[in-house]
Amino acid sequence: MALQQTIDDTVRGLGFELIEVERSAGGLLRVTIDHPWTPGAPEQLITVEDCERVTRQLQYVLEVDNVDYKRLEVSSPGIDRPLRHVQDFERFEGELVDLTLKAPIGDAAAGQVHANRKKFRGALQRGEGSSWQIVWRDEPATKPGQRVSAKRPPAPEQALTFELDELQSARLAPVVDFKGRKSPAGNTENLE
The missing domain is CATH 3.30.300.20 (K homology (KH) domain)
Structure with missing residues (x-):
């Protein structure tokens, strides 16, 4: 120490x-x-x-x-920076994070989440009081090259409320875009 x-x-x-x-x-x-x-x-x-x-x-x-x-x-902490303190959670509120709970969630939330699940990836949000919340959608996996209908309804949004002492670990989720920067209009910028 x-x-x-x-x-x-x-x-x-x-x-x-x-x-x-x-x-x-x-x-x-x-x-x-x-x-x-x-x-x-x-x-x-x-x-x-x-x-x-x-x-x-x-x-x-x-x-x-x-x-x-x-x-x-x-x-530097890199793109998968660990989150340990309240200040880290405040700093990265709204970002995509990976959480691992110390213990499985136990009772499944409205039957949508598996009771033995400990790992989650979603957007970090402030809860009530000292609690925090992670919000995600469990979209079904698609096969490479499979077309997804625009008419298909999105998976329901789910949320898990937690206290910091319930976490085993928390990190920023590494999100890398190899396609280049996008302009506000959605077109790829000319990087010359």
């Missing part, structure tokens, strides 16, 4: 937020950082220069504290 606190103090002293510290049996020490979030402020991304700056400072601090490690890795 002293190592975590030392790394956290160093990272915060440089103006960043510590997301995660991982140690592997092979001597790898992985530190994940991000910019602190301020509501309403533009989103800042972690750059290679930010990681280099934190790496250099951590190397000095860890040497002084005589921490045994073989390799230090400092990185």
Whole structure:
């Protein structure tokens, strides 16, 4: 725990937020950082220069504290950023997230959700009080190349309300679009 606190103090002293510290049996020490979030402020991304700056400072601090490690890795949280604190949930409200509950939901909600289900992907929304909610649609799977009728009604929207202490893990769902950027009209932009 002293190592975590030392790394956290160093990272915060440089103006960043510590997301995660991982140690592997092979001597790898992985530190994940991000910019602190301020509501309403533009989103800042972690750059290679930010990681280099934190790496250099951590190397000095860890040497002084005589921490045994073989390799230090400092990185951004990536597209599947873990959500751990209330502030993370507030920051990413409305985003697509993957949740894993500590225990299955038990009684199925109106018979639509399997009682042993623990994993969910959907839009994160604020619930009442300190609770949160995830909203999703369980669309039936389609085969590759299968046409889907425009007249087919969408699957019913489902919601699950949860408290943060009921979660085993929560992450942003990695959504990658390899087709390029879209203009507001829906046309692909010319990226020349």
